[in-house]
Structure formats: C-alpha cells, structure tokens
C-alpha cells in the first residue's frame with residue numbers, strides 16, 4: 001500500500017479542535033492496525049513556539065528529540081501513544097528560514113526566489129518527509145489557522161499541488177467547520193460552512209469530507225443541505241458534537257463512521273474492527289470515579305487553561321487510573337501571600353508547583369512549597385517547581401535566607417540553582433535550553449525508585465538552570481535527598497524529602513509523556529498520596 005496523505009483544514013472560526021479531530025481519526029485508523037502519524041503546519045513566523053509566551057500560544061510541548069512544538073503534538077502523542085519529533089511540527093518561519101539560508105548559499109543559482117514555487121516546494125518537501133521514511137501507512141497533516149487567512153495560503157497551495165501530484169486514491173481532504181446555533185431562531189446555520197468551503201475551493205482544494213462542530217445534533221436534512229451546497233457526497237458530512245471529554249471524540253467519530261469513510265475513499269480495502277477496549281476502559285473509569293481529591297496547581301499562567309495543558313491532562317489520566325476525580329484548583333502564585341496562604345492551601349490534598357520562567361510569582365511558589373513541606377501535604381514540583389523547592393530548603397532549612405536561582409538574582413551569595421558553564425556561553429534566546437529526553441539514574445532506596453520501579457528512566461527537559469552541586473552535601477546532611485541524577489553529567493534531576501509523606505521535585509517534565517493508556521507514574525503516585533492525605537492515612 002502506498003503511503004496515504006490526509007489533509008485537515010479548518011474554517012469559520014479558530015479553536016474548533018482540528019488537533020482533536022486529527023488525533024481522533026488517527027486513533028481510529030491506528031486501532032484498526034494502520035501505522036499513523038500526525039504533523040502540524042503552523043502559519044506563524046516564529047521558527048518554533050519555544051520563544052512564545054504561553055499567553056500567546058498555550059503550552060510549548062517538547063518532543064523526545066528536543067523540538068519545542070505546538071501543544072497539538074501533545075494531543076497527538078496522548079491519543080496515539082507514539083512519539084512525535086521535530087519533523088511533526090513545521091512553521092512558516094522554519095520554511096522561510098530554510099529557503100533564505102539556501103538562497104544565501106547560492107543554491108538557487110541566480111534565480112528569483114519566490115513564494116511559488118520555492119516556498120511551496122519546501123512546504124511540500126516537508127509534508128512528504130515522514131511518509132518517505134516508510135514507517136507510516138497514513139500521514140495526517142493538520143494545517144493551522146483558518147482558511148482565508150493570508151498566512152495559511154501557501155500551505156493550502158502546497159496541499160492543492162500535492163493532491164494534484166499524488167495518485168487519486170493516496171490523498172484526502174477533510175474540512176472542519178462550525179455550525180452555529182441561533183437560539184432566537186432556534187436554528188442551526190449552515191451558511192458560514194458553505195462560505196468556508198467555497199473559500200477553500202477558490203484556492204483549488206475540494207474537501208472530500210466535511211466535519212461540522214456543533215452543539216446540537218445535525219438532522220439528516222441539514223447534512224443533506226450541506227452536502228448539496230458544498231458539493232460533497234451525501235453521507236460525507238458528519239458531526240462532531242461537543243463531548244464531555246476530548247477522549248470521547250474518537251468514539252464519536254467512529255459512530256459517525258469517519259474511519260470507514262476515509263478508508264474507503266483511500267482505497268484501503270480491508271481493515272479489522274478497531275481495537276478500542278483500553279480507551280473504553282479509561283473512559284469508564286474517568287466517568288465513574290469512586291473518590292475525589294483537591295489539588296492546587298500553583299503557577300503564574302493559571303488564567304489560561306492551555307498554558308498547563310499537559311499537566312492538566314496528566315491529572316485526568318492519573319485520576320482515572322486511581323478511580324479518583326481530581327479537582328484541580330488553579331492558584332495564581334503572584335497573588336499568594338502570607339495572609340491568604342492558609343485559607344487557599346489548607347483545603348488541598350496535594351500541591352503541585354508548576355514550571356515557568358522569570359521572576360513573576362516566584363515568591364508565591366516558595367511560600368506554597370514551605371506550606372506543603374511544613375504541613376505534610378503531598379508536594380510535586382516540576383522544573384521551576386523543583387528549583388524553588390531547593391531554594392525554599394536553602395532559605396528555611398539551611399538558613400541561607402538570601403539564596404535564589406541565578407535566573408532571577410545573578411548576584412545571590414547562595415546560588416543553589418545556577419546555570420552550568422557550557423550553557424553560559426550561549427547568548428541567543430531559543431538556543432540555550434536543555435531540551436528533550438535525557439537519562440536519569442534512580443537511587444534504589446528512594447521514593448522515585450518505588451514510583452518508577454526501574455533504576456534508569458528517561459524524561460524530557462526544557463530549562464536553562466540546574467541544581468548547583470556545590471550545595472549537594474550540605475543539603476543531604478540537612479535531610480534533602482537527590483534521588484535521581486543524570487548518569488553522564490551528574491546533574492541532579494530529582495530531589496525528595498524522605499521524612500515527608502510525599503515530597504518530590506523533578507527537573508524534567510514528566511507531564512509530556514503521560515497518556516490515558518499509560519498514565520505517568522509520578523502523577524499516579526501523587527494522586528495516591530493525596531487520597532491517603534484525604535482519608536487521614538498520610
């Protein structure tokens with residue numbers, strides 16, 4: 001079978017969940033035995049989202065190979081349980097960068113370098129790249145943005161050309177739109193969808209299937225009307241109705257026969273029934289929890305749900321694994337102070353201090369950590385959360401009240417978190433970060449070892465600063481243990497307090513690898529500790 005290419009575009013409005021539809025279709029095809037991956041083409045000029053503020057674009061997701069990517073790649077990995085890489089996320093910035101670099105090298109032999117064909121050729125090259133590895137039967141390509149935007153036009157043009165170049169049965173276009181419900185008229189409206197499809201067609205791409213986001217069921221008449229006016233086969237208009245969880249969407253798409261439609265259109269003759277039992281089990285446990293815990297998520301981007309996407313999803317996975325509803329309470333670290341600390345944190349069964357950059361809200365994080373440490377509340381610090389646990393320990397246990405991370409106080413006399421020499425030499429933002437998967441060796445008698453049940457693990461990183469080993473012996477003597485270290489560099493990756501019921505800080509980001517079918521073990525054990533605390537057994 002040739003590699004099949006499915007292109008997903010969106011219209012009418014942004015944030016319709018193209019990523020979830022792409023991931024759901026991929027999940028169904030994978031559950032029928034196909035090897036599937038998803039890639040996202042984003043129309044902005046940043047080379048990658050690494051330098052974007054989370055308020056701009058939500059969480060920056062990190063892959064095994066250290067690519068800083070769009071958060072949709074997190075959905076792809078969570079739905080498929082398959083790792084993505086740098087090749088799975090391409091931005092306009094990266095495309096232009098490649099073409100302009102090549103132009104400077106003289107590779108275009110004096111020709112005028114243009115959007116068509118040079119930019120579109122580079123887009124097409126990248127769209128086919130993963131297919132050429134021979135590792136996949138199906139490549140789903142999500143085009144970021146909304147059809148009609150100036151930015152996404154070269155991407156749509158590349159899709160048009162590829163659909164023309166590829167054998168008829170090897171490519172397929174899906175367009176995702178919105179069917180708004182006007183409550184005054186008590187009617188679902190199809191006109192925006194018609195306009196959006198016409199816009200796409202004016203760029204030369206005809207959709208094979210239209211997926212309609214809707215709050216209400218689409219009647220056969222409405223489906224027929226959309227099919228007729230948008231020139232797709234009757235039956236190729238399907239609904240994606242609001243779901244109680246994103247993980248329900250693959251089953252909704254199965255009920256709409258999206259996977260069958262796609263397979264048929266691509267000429268894939270026979271496929272076994274989808275194996276979706278693990279997903280269904282997960283959904284059952286998610287829907288029917290037997291207990292409940294309250295968890296504080298202390299961070300500075302809490303007003304924006306997407307900023308901590310992978311952490312929130314990890315709680316969903318861990319909660320289902322523990323048959324427990326995890327109620328996450330977002331607590332803004334900037335507004336946490338000595339006066340409101342007890343009121344805000346005492347009802348909590350666990351405290352997670354989030355990753356982050358810069359000074360804002362840092363002291364609130366230190367206060368929350370102190371409260372967790374002194375009151376035996378299960379604590380989980382991720383990246384900056386771990387670094388602040390080290391600062392808190394240095395200040396309040398070792399008595400170095402002026403200690404800090406050099407990220408915010410380069411002149412502190414006690415730099416317990418500091419930049420390593422090799423990192424200091426790099427000055428360009430976006431180039432200085434320790435990114436991607438690194439090994440970590442666990443001490444045998446530690447909480448970390450009990451959690452992972454392995455001596456060596458690998459987790460993903462995204463940070464510049466590190467635990468300063470000059471303070472390690474002193475901290476150990478005072479009761480902090482470094483239970484995970486990088487076997488090659490000796491850098492501290494995990495700290496814990498053995499005298500506390502559950503206190504762990506990790507320099508890496510375990511949330512990136514959690515999936516519904518493989519919940520991340522630290523999150524699972526953190527929830528278990530929170531349940532024990534809730535039940536008074538801690």
Ligand code: GLN
Pocket residue numbers: 354355356357358382383384385387407462463464465466
């Ligand atoms: N700002 C810290 C660093 O760069 C932590 C980064 C993070 O939490 N991801 O080291």
